[in-house]
Amino acid sequence: MSQDQDNLGKIRQRIDALDGQIMELISQRADCAQEVARIKRDEDPEAEFYRPDREAQVLRRIHSENPGPLDAEEMARLFREIMSACLALEQQLEVAYLGPEGTFTQAAALKHFGHSVQTRAMTAIEEVFREVESGSAHYGVVPIENSTEGVVTHTLDRFMQSPLVICGEVELRIHHQLLSHATDLGDIQKVYSHQQSLAQCREWLDSRLSQAERLSLASNAEAAKQAAKDPQSAAIASAAAAQLYGLNILASNIEDSPDNTTRFLVIGPRASGPSGQDKTSLLISAHNRPGSLHGLLSPFAAHDVSLTRIESRPSHCVNWEYVFFIDIEGHCQDAKVAAALSELRAQADLVRVLGSYPKAVL
Ligand SMILES: O=C(O)C(=O)C[C@]1(C(=O)O)C=C[C@@H](O)C=C1
Structure with missing residues (x-):
């Protein structure tokens, strides 16, 4: 056995030992979360288990104390998932979002809550509000503004009648992909997408797909569904939608602005306490x-x-x-x-x- 092979074996043994310790520590953390849940329940049978202020503090501390070599964002994302799993032991959260599956709003919901919540796709912003107002979902996630296209007026207007409160915000870098069954841009006659996404890719479309008709639909995921039915069409949507609807990525990151970011709001029945920021x-x-x-x-x-x-x-x-x-x-x-x-x-x-x-x- 070579020296390197020998070292590889030893390092893997160390990784196995560390994984065991990490697992033990995560389990102890999960025990703590269950204990916290018991205290919350004893204090108030109607207690809210999800605490956005506390979650933000935990993630900020991890972000600022991360020793490397992992990136601080990456480390915070790992803890986001650990905390999500701990919260699921306390309560299984249901989160309504502007669907269908594969939209950026779903990605925002998972980024904010982690993957241990149950996400439920709604067909309109109005429905997300109604689902949370009626108590059918604990929280909702809706888009509010985009760095290129401005505010989502529908969401703002809905707040005028809703008793719900905003309990969180999520920022998501938006990368648009051109999805199609076609393999050549020259074959594309129609491009489907949400009107905001069409606007965010206007210059790219003008220069690379000027022949194609642009058709706006209720969501990018809806556009991907349409494009899956017609090989002479394409959709502007996320990479997740490409997987979900079995389409090729014909062109990647076609948004005109490299800093294209969308901000989403988390809506719920109860206010969040102060987190310090x-x-x-x-x-x-x-x-x-x-x-x-x-x-x-x-x-x-x-x-x-x-x-x-x-x-x-x-x-x-x-x-x-x-x-x-x-x-x-x-x-x-x-x-x-x-x-x-x-x-x-x-x-x-x-x-x-x-x-x-x-x-x-x-
Ligand atoms: O500190 C709490 O209140 C907890 O319930 C624990 C915990 C965590 O895992 O750290 C879990 C869920 C809450 O949203 C916040 C934090």
């Missing part, structure tokens, strides 16, 4: 008076609260003329944020906290 989303309205927007924003400046986003939407209601969706830094229980909100309440016709939640970690 949080955001708060607000719905605010005021009558149409000169300076009213300035008045709405001044309490944030006065209390040194940063605004990260502001969107205005038609109110769909005769009483309100403006509705603003505003994201700020901090949790509504933080002193600065609480002071800004109480000042704001004195000026605005409506102030609703849509949720305070941990900033995305992964």
Whole structure:
């Protein structure tokens, strides 16, 4: 036996021993999670087992203390899965998402909760909200904005009527693939995708597939399903959808912007506690008076609260003329944020906290 062969055998023995220790430690961690569940249940029979604030703190600590050589993101992802499995011992979570299977929203749900939750595909954003409002699913995941195409107005509008709160956010780098049964771009007559994905690949389509008609469908996964039926068509969708619907990847990463990112929200019945690095989303309205927007924003400046986003939407209601969706830094229980909100309440016709939640970690 050569020296290298001998060393290989020894290293593998060490890996086996380490795997045994890791397994033992993960099992001890799972015992702790079961104990936590018992305490939560004793304190409150209706207790919420999923704690987004605590999960964010665990993942942030792993991320910052990672010694290498594994990448910190990679290490945090491993712990994401361990925690997901521990939570599944406490409670089997059902998470509704904007389907069908293979959408980026499903990928976002799994990125956020890990793979030990049960994900359930819904056909529309409206249905995701309804599923969680009725209690059929514990949580829901919906898209809210894309770095290239802007806000998903349907999701924003739905918050105006929903009692649900935002309890988390997920950011996902979006890579679009051109999927088809065809093997030559010249054979493609039609390209199906969600309207936002078509827009995110506009320049690529103009230069490489200018002959093809662009048809928008309800989701990218729906587009992949259509493309699977017609070899003269293609879909813009995820690599996961290629596998799911048995299509070839005819061209990879065709998005025009290399930083193409979509942000998703986790919606649920209960608010998250402060995690130390949080955001708060607000719905605010005021009558149409000169300076009213300035008045709405001044309490944030006065209390040194940063605004990260502001969107205005038609109110769909005769009483309100403006509705603003505003994201700020901090949790509504933080002193600065609480002071800004109480000042704001004195000026605005409506102030609703849509949720305070941990900033995305992964
Ligand atoms: O700390 C808790 O409350 C737990 O239930 C434990 C734990 C974990 O595995 O670390 C599991 C699920 C929660 O969402 C948060 C954390």
